[in-house]
Amino acid sequence: MLRTVAMGMMSGTSLDGVDAALIASDGETVESFGPTLFRPYAEAERAVLRAALAAARSLEDRTARPGVLAEAEAIVTAAHAETAEALLGRADVDRGRVSLVGFHGQTVFHAPHRFLTVQIGDGAALARRLGIPVVFDFRAADVAAGGEGAPLVPVYHRALVRRAGLAGRIAVVNIGGVANATLVGAEGDLVAFDTGPGNALIDDLVRERTGAAMDRGGLLSSAGRIDEMALSALLDDPYFLEPPPKSLDRDAFSRAPVGRLSTEDAAATLAAFTAHAIAAGVAAAGGAERIVVCGGGAHNPAILARLAEASGLPVDRAEALGWSADFMEAQAFAFLAVRSVAGLPLTFPGTTGVGAPLSGGVFAQP
Numbered sequence: 001m002l003r004t005v006a007m008g009m010m011s012g013t014s015l016d017g018v019d020a021a022l023i024a025s026d027g028e029t030v031e032s033f034g035p036t037l038f039r040p041y042a043e044a045e046r047a048v049l050r051a052a053l054a055a056a057r058s059l060e061d062r063t064a065r066p067g068v069l070a071e072a073e074a075i076v077t078a079a080h081a082e083t084a085e086a087l088l089g090r091a092d093v094d095r096g097r098v099s100l101v102g103f104h105g106q107t108v109f110h111a112p113h114r115f116l117t118v119q120i121g122d123g124a125a126l127a128r129r130l131g132i133p134v135v136f137d138f139r140a141a142d143v144a145a146g147g148e149g150a151p152l153v154p155v156y157h158r159a160l161v162r163r164a165g166l167a168g169r170i171a172v173v174n175i176g177g178v179a180n181a182t183l184v185g186a187e188g189d190l191v192a193f194d195t196g197p198g199n200a201l202i203d204d205l206v207r208e209r210t211g212a213a214m215d216r217g218g219l220l221s222s223a224g225r226i227d228e229m230a231l232s233a234l235l236d237d238p239y240f241l242e243p244p245p246k247s248l249d250r251d252a253f254s255r256a257p258v259g260r261l262s263t264e265d266a267a268a269t270l271a272a273f274t275a276h277a278i279a280a281g282v283a284a285a286g287g288a289e290r291i292v293v294c295g296g297g298a299h300n301p302a303i304l305a306r307l308a309e310a311s312g313l314p315v316d317r318a319e320a321l322g323w324s325a326d327f328m329e330a331q332a333f334a335f336l337a338v339r340s341v342a343g344l345p346l347t348f349p350g351t352t353g354v355g356a357p358l359s360g361g362v363f364a365q366p
């Protein structure tokens with residue numbers, strides 16, 4: 001099949017900013033990885049996005065943009081246009097060769113059992129502004145067909161595992177705001193699901209207690225002691241008993257059990273919560289020979305150490321395999337855009353619970 005140079009852009013549940021990455025791919029394999037760019041949200045933009053997340057909880061219609069949601073959508077579209085322009089303008093990028101953009105947008109609400117998943121961001125406006133076709137609204141078709149609408153990245157994880165020629169069953173784990181795992185079997189069979197919290201609870205705790213956006217380098221999580229009672233209370237949630245496929249909204253868990261702990265102990269306990277939920281999820285899904293970690297949580301040594309301990313498995317960061325921990329999702333949406341245009345499936349019974357492999361995404365011409 002013909003290869004496309006595509007740009008993928010992701011604004012994840014942690015609300016940290018826009019990740020953009022270029023890849024060359026035919027939608028089956030990844031020929032090469034290109035330059036990447038991260039554009040953080042300004043604190044004022046992030047405040048509007050947080051307000052939009054709260055407002056979106058009462059949405060009944062996924063296309064409605066009442067009040068702050070319209071403002072947030074304009075911010076998301078503008079931030080992505082700016083990021084794409086900046087990446088396309090770089091000296092190491094040949095703008096004329098980039099022929100497709102995959103635009104995830106920003107999830108503001110995810111309730112697939114109510115047939116509702118809401119990603120804000122105007123794909124048609126982005127296509128016009130960039131003069132490049134854009135694929136967006138990747139989750140809607142899967143949810144409409146009865147799937148979870150997430151995770152979508154597993155088919156990209158499989159392409160990377162095949163490309164690296166890894167043997168055995170591999171767990172690729174993304175620790176973003178929420179954490180998700182893809183188990184890639186030796187035959188390429190896929191089981192995927194959101195494991196539980198990623199960094200969102202830690203981010204919210206640290207913002208409230210210190211004003212910082214994150215526990216950078218895991219310094220607080222590493223300095224604290226895990227409160228086992230609080231950890232048990234956190235893990236005592238029916239979500240962890242549900243079989244995969246399953247997916248989560250960013251704000252599915254409460255951090256009330258760590259409310260009385262010092263900031264360090266609370267952060268350590270929340271890091272352990274993330275790690276234990278991943279380890280338990282991987283084990284319940286049949287286990288793996290190794291775990292490869294990507295997403296921002298790969299920068300938190302307390303999460304990685306607890307994950308190795310709780311799973312008893314070798315845990316590597318994506319970089320150990322030559323993959324990008326920070327831009328894997330952006331690359332994935334480039335890959336998914338190419339698959340969408342080719343009519344290839346994005347989701348599978350094992351990844352979202354959809355009845356049969358299904359393509360998705362909405363195509364916008366400039």
Ligand SMILES: Nc1ncnc2c1ncn2[C@@H]1O[C@H](COP(=O)(O)OP(=O)(O)OP(=O)(O)O)[C@@H](O)[C@H]1O
Pocket residue numbers: 010011012013014015016017174175176177178179198199200202203213214215216217218294295296297299300329
């Ligand atoms: N240097 C760092 N030290 C510690 N934590 C970090 C570091 N860099 C990023 N993180 C954590 O990772 C988060 C961002 O991760 P990432 O970009 O993978 O999430 P996302 O893509 O927004 O979310 P999701 O995958 O759920 O959609 C930050 O909010 C922060 O908690």
Ligand SMILES: CC(=O)N[C@H]1[C@@H]2OC[C@@H](O2)[C@@H](O)[C@@H]1O[C@H](C)C(=O)O
Pocket residue numbers: 012013107110117149150151152153154174176177178179180194247248329
């Ligand atoms: C609804 C939604 O946006 N979910 C995100 C979120 O962040 C991580 C996890 O929860 C995953 O399910 C998904 O993102 C990645 C990119 C995915 O779809 O694979």
